[in-house]
Amino acid sequence: MDSLWANIFRTTEEDSVHNLLRNIPLFDGLSRGELSGIASVLHRREYAPEEVLFRQGNPGVGMYIIREGAVDIVYEPTGDTLAELEDGDFLGELALLNESPRSATAIARDSSILYGLYRPDFLGLVEQDTDLGVQLLLRMSQVISKRLIHVNDQVQVLREQLEEKDLQRG
Amino acid sequence: MPSPIDSDSSRTFPANRVLRWGRVAVLGAGIAGLLYIFRDLAQLVLVAALLAYLLNPLVRRVQRRTDRTTATLVVIVGVLGGGAVLILGLGPVLQHQVEHLRTSVDPRDVVRVVEQVDQQLTGLLAGVGGGGVDLSGRLERQLSDIGERVVRGAPVLLRGATAAILVPFVAVFLLRDGPRMKRGLIRFVPNRYFEFSLQAIHNVDQQLGNYFRGLIVEIAVITGLSVGTLWLVGVESFVLLGLLAGVTTIIPYAGSLLGGSVAVLVHLSSTGDPYAAALVLLAFVAIQVVDEVVIQPLVFARAVNLHPLEVLLAVWVGAQVLGPVGMIIAIPTVGAAKVIVTESAALIQQYQFR
Known part of the structure; x- marks a missing residue:
C-alpha cells in the first residue's frame, strides 16, 4: 500500500526539473508548458570532483544550473575562488546573450549534476515562441540590471574607501 | 629530477594514447563495416536524413504555431503534395518530350557527331604524344547495352x-525526433569536449544548411534559366534537357555547360543545323557565366570554396565509384566534408583542452 501512495505522489524527472527551473529568476513564473519547452532543450551533465565545466578564456556557449553538488568559480591568473555555488544556483547566464570569453573557470567541487542551457537552443526558444521570448528576455534584463546595481554599489564602496585613504594621506 | 610518478606517467601516457586511438580506429572500422554490409539501408537513411535536414528550418517555422509532431506532418504532407502536383503536371510533358526525343533523334546521328569530335580530339592528343580517347566506341557500347539495362532495371525500379x-x-521520424536524438548523442561526449562539441555542431549545421540551401536555389534558378532559354531557341525537349542542365550545375566551374552539351548534341542531331547547335552552346556558355558571376556569389553567403583541383578529383573519384550519380553527389559530399573540417579547425584554435 505504501508503495502505491509512493508511486502516486512520486516526483518525476520532469517535475523535479520544473521545480529546479522555477527557482531560477530567469524562469520564475513561467507556465508548465513553457517550462517543458525549456526542459526539452536542457543537457544533463554529470561531473566528478575537480572536473572542469569550462575554462576562463574559452568562448561562452551557455549557462548551467546546479541540480546537485557544488561548483567553484576560480580566477585563473591568481587561483582565487570568486564564488562557491551550490544546489539550485546558476552560472554563465550572460553567455546566453553573447559569445564573449568566459571570465573565470568553473570547477566541480563535489560530484555534481548540472543542466546546461545552450545559447542557440535558448535563442531558438525565443524565436519560436514570441510570448515566451519576451518573458525570458525581460527576466534576463532584470537579472543583468540587479547585477549592475550590485556592481555599482561595490564601485561606490571602493570609491569611498579610496577617498578615505586619500584624506588620511593628504 | 622527475618523481617516480612523473616518470611512470610519461611511460604510460603514449601507451594510453595509442590504446585510445586504437579503440577509436576499431570503432570507426566497425561502423564502416556495418555501413558497408547494410549499404542499401544506409543509403536510404542518408537520403532521408538529408531530406530531414533540408526541411528542418521549415518545420521550425511551422512549429511556432503548433507542436513539433504536427509541424513535421504538415511540412511532409505539404512537400509530398507539392511533389505529386509537380509530377502530375510535368509528367505528361516529360513523357511527351522523351517520346519526341526517341523519335526525332537517331542514336546513329549522335554517334556520328561524337565520332567527329573523337577524331578531332585523337588528332589533337596525337600531336602532343597522347593516346586516343575512343569516345564513339564507349558511346556505342553504352547504346548497345540499353536493351539489357531495361531488363536488368526491373529490380532497380x-x-x-x-x-x-x-x-x-x-x-518524418528524423524530423520529429531529430533534436532529441542530437541531445542523446551529445550525452556520450566527454565533459572536456562538451562545450566545444555543441559549438562545433552548431557552426557546422549553420554552414552546411547555408550550403545545401544555396545549392537548391542555384539548381532551381539554373533549371529555370535553361528551360526558358531552350524554349526560346526552339529546342523541342526543353523541359527534359533544361532539368538535366539544372541538376548538373552542382558540378562547379562547368556543371551547366556539361549538362547543356547534351542539349547541343540532341539539337544538332535532330535539326542537322550546326549554327542552331552553336546558338544552344552559346546560350549555355552565357548561363554558366551568369551562374559563376551572379548566382553563386548571391546564394552562397559564405561559400564553400572548392579548389578546381579538389573539384576535378572529387568528380573523378565519384565517377569511378558510383558512375554519373557519383559525379553529381561528389561535390556536395566534398563540400560538406570541407565545411566540417574548416569549422572544427577554426574552433579548436579558440579552445583550451587541458
Whole structure:
C-alpha cells in the first residue's frame, strides 16, 4: 500500500526539473508548458570532483544550473575562488546573450549534476515562441540590471574607501 | 629530477594514447563495416536524413504555431503534395518530350557527331604524344547495352518504389525526433569536449544548411534559366534537357555547360543545323557565366570554396565509384566534408583542452 501512495505522489524527472527551473529568476513564473519547452532543450551533465565545466578564456556557449553538488568559480591568473555555488544556483547566464570569453573557470567541487542551457537552443526558444521570448528576455534584463546595481554599489564602496585613504594621506 | 610518478606517467601516457586511438580506429572500422554490409539501408537513411535536414528550418517555422509532431506532418504532407502536383503536371510533358526525343533523334546521328569530335580530339592528343580517347566506341557500347539495362532495371525500379515509401517515412521520424536524438548523442561526449562539441555542431549545421540551401536555389534558378532559354531557341525537349542542365550545375566551374552539351548534341542531331547547335552552346556558355558571376556569389553567403583541383578529383573519384550519380553527389559530399573540417579547425584554435 505504501508503495502505491509512493508511486502516486512520486516526483518525476520532469517535475523535479520544473521545480529546479522555477527557482531560477530567469524562469520564475513561467507556465508548465513553457517550462517543458525549456526542459526539452536542457543537457544533463554529470561531473566528478575537480572536473572542469569550462575554462576562463574559452568562448561562452551557455549557462548551467546546479541540480546537485557544488561548483567553484576560480580566477585563473591568481587561483582565487570568486564564488562557491551550490544546489539550485546558476552560472554563465550572460553567455546566453553573447559569445564573449568566459571570465573565470568553473570547477566541480563535489560530484555534481548540472543542466546546461545552450545559447542557440535558448535563442531558438525565443524565436519560436514570441510570448515566451519576451518573458525570458525581460527576466534576463532584470537579472543583468540587479547585477549592475550590485556592481555599482561595490564601485561606490571602493570609491569611498579610496577617498578615505586619500584624506588620511593628504 | 622527475618523481617516480612523473616518470611512470610519461611511460604510460603514449601507451594510453595509442590504446585510445586504437579503440577509436576499431570503432570507426566497425561502423564502416556495418555501413558497408547494410549499404542499401544506409543509403536510404542518408537520403532521408538529408531530406530531414533540408526541411528542418521549415518545420521550425511551422512549429511556432503548433507542436513539433504536427509541424513535421504538415511540412511532409505539404512537400509530398507539392511533389505529386509537380509530377502530375510535368509528367505528361516529360513523357511527351522523351517520346519526341526517341523519335526525332537517331542514336546513329549522335554517334556520328561524337565520332567527329573523337577524331578531332585523337588528332589533337596525337600531336602532343597522347593516346586516343575512343569516345564513339564507349558511346556505342553504352547504346548497345540499353536493351539489357531495361531488363536488368526491373529490380532497380522495385527498389526505387520501396525507397519512395521508406524515405519520407524515415524522414518524418528524423524530423520529429531529430533534436532529441542530437541531445542523446551529445550525452556520450566527454565533459572536456562538451562545450566545444555543441559549438562545433552548431557552426557546422549553420554552414552546411547555408550550403545545401544555396545549392537548391542555384539548381532551381539554373533549371529555370535553361528551360526558358531552350524554349526560346526552339529546342523541342526543353523541359527534359533544361532539368538535366539544372541538376548538373552542382558540378562547379562547368556543371551547366556539361549538362547543356547534351542539349547541343540532341539539337544538332535532330535539326542537322550546326549554327542552331552553336546558338544552344552559346546560350549555355552565357548561363554558366551568369551562374559563376551572379548566382553563386548571391546564394552562397559564405561559400564553400572548392579548389578546381579538389573539384576535378572529387568528380573523378565519384565517377569511378558510383558512375554519373557519383559525379553529381561528389561535390556536395566534398563540400560538406570541407565545411566540417574548416569549422572544427577554426574552433579548436579558440579552445583550451587541458
